[in-house]
Amino acid sequence: MKEIDALNLPEDVRYAEDHEWLRPSEDAARIGISDYAQDQLGDIVYVELPAVGRRLTKGEEFGTVESVKAVSSLYMPVGGEVTAVNEQLAEAPELVNTDPYGQGWMIEVKVTDVAEVAALMDRAAYLKALGG
Amino acid sequence: MRAPLGTTGLILNEPLLWERGRPGRRGASLPAADVPPSPMDPELCGDGPDFPDLSEVDLVRHFTRLSTWNYGVDTGFYPLGSCTMKYNPKTHERQAALKGFAAAHPLLPAPLCQGALQLIWELERDLAAITGMDAVSLQPAAGAHGELTGMLVIHAHHQHQGHQRSKIIIPDTAHGTNPASAALCGYRPVAVASGPEGVLEPSAIAAVMDEETAGIMVTNPNTLGLFETHIREIAAIVHDKGGLVYADGANLNAVMGIVDMGAIGVDVIHLNLHKTFATPHGGGGPGSGPICVRRRLEPYLPVPRVAKAGERFHLEADRPLSIGRMGAFHGHFGVMVKAYSYIRSMGADGLRRASELAVLNANYVKERLKKDFHLAYDRPCMHECVFSDADQAPFKVTTLDMAKRLMDYGFHPPTIYFPLVVHGAIMIEPTETESKADLDCFVAAMQAIAEEARTEPETVHSAPHRTKVRRLDEVLAARKPCLIG
Structure with a gap:
């Protein structure tokens, strides 16, 4: 398990309390889970994602992520419509471990209310929430 | 001072049966045919299944070697939390093997299997007495099936009240199968976090309980091994809004004959005979997951029910409010004999x-x-x-x-x-x-x-x-x- 100061927490994404990240964008904001989350879960073996076109509200479950230890729910950091899902994760779930903010992205959404994006944590606030 | 348990010894490797077999080996030698061959319908002919050719000694050594790789509660300590891996006394196997039980056909008419029906009837009443509930169904095949049966009873109750509900409260210290059982009945699980003491706080339940909520599924003692000390208050909150309290009784081994589930507000509880009542688990199973209910829910229990008239037992199926059958015949009868044997010997x-x-x-x-x-x-x-x-x-x-x-x-x-x-x-x-x-x-x-x-x-x-x-x-x-x- 990584020490807090060894975590990779990029500045260009915003973070939710449930450890999802969102990279703000006009019409296709990508969502995944943070380095902290993937590190805590351990080796990820399966990722279940929603159908494209689904509308979900902030806090609603958009999928599950399964590691050797447990199955965990994934929650929407903001409300929006799912415009794309990362099909690669079906064959290579380990991308969430190896590249959580890049190839390990999970879904792309068209955000309903940009104010919800602003309400998410930046790097400093998330780091503080993790106790760093 | 005892020598340490863990050691190494001669543990034999064993290949798959397909690798062990050789073409032409067999368990018995048949004499040469002394009658003319009679051709079979070609439609019935073809390649058989891919089974290896083995001698009897091949087969016996194969499974005997595999058995030495096993570890069970008969081998040693098995502290698998939440599974109650208690010892299963061997006398239970003896009672279950009694010919009148073991050889009884499940389609025997009631007058010809009075002993089996009497055992079911008496075991239902024993389990009711142990839990403080009123009526029992032994049909569910194991724990999660019992949960489903219990939730179907709750669903039938709300249907009969004229207003079906959409949600069910499930604490984070409940057993993992609870949300699935509720979802199969069309209820959406609403998760509630336990308090800082590891038990549920009444205020957390009051905050989510409403008239659209069918009830709560609470595991008590919970999966932290803690008794839900506020259960009566929580049950009152749920009942006030017309909901019902489902208790997951997988952890009953802590409270047999100590907690009166009826008195603390439980409406339905399932038991795991293969945990609490010392019948074998897993490969030695099967399980059995009876449900116990309060009197007002009895009409919804699965049919057929064993009933007693005078000194005779019979089966009753004419119960219009029943949720119907939950399995073939009467449930896992052999397990019931073992549980009955346990209860009567204890x-x-x-x-x-x-x-x-x-x-x-x-x-x-x-x-x-x-x-x-x-x-x-x-x-x-x-x-x-x-x-x-x-x-x-x-x-x-x-x-x-x-x-x-x-x-x-x-x-x-x-x-x-x-x-x-x-x-x-x-x-x-x-x-x-x-x-x-x-x-x-x-x-x-x-x-x-x-x-x-x-x-x-x-x-x-x-x-x-x-x-x-x-x-x-x-x-x-x-x-x-x-x-x-």
């Missing part, structure tokens, strides 16, 4: 004593180990206690590492990474089976592992060392499962 005082000793054993392990392992909730527990790997984190030793290392010491590992509310959980349920001497051996092994974590963490990381196979690649197995030989 008696009321014996059952209560078993629960008391199960709780005492868990508290003994908890107190002995809490200096070496972080205790998630440091308060008296029921039949199981939950530690975590927080104290080993500085040495990068995890719960999984320690569970694997425990096998080197000759013990089955406890339940790990459950319940989810405790990070890196190590869930130990010793049951009443173990003597103090055996518990002390286990405690000594756990303490030795804690010491190894501090002084030689690599030994723990690379465990197990003495087992037939070393650490398996669980990640590869889960990502790329190989489902054929």
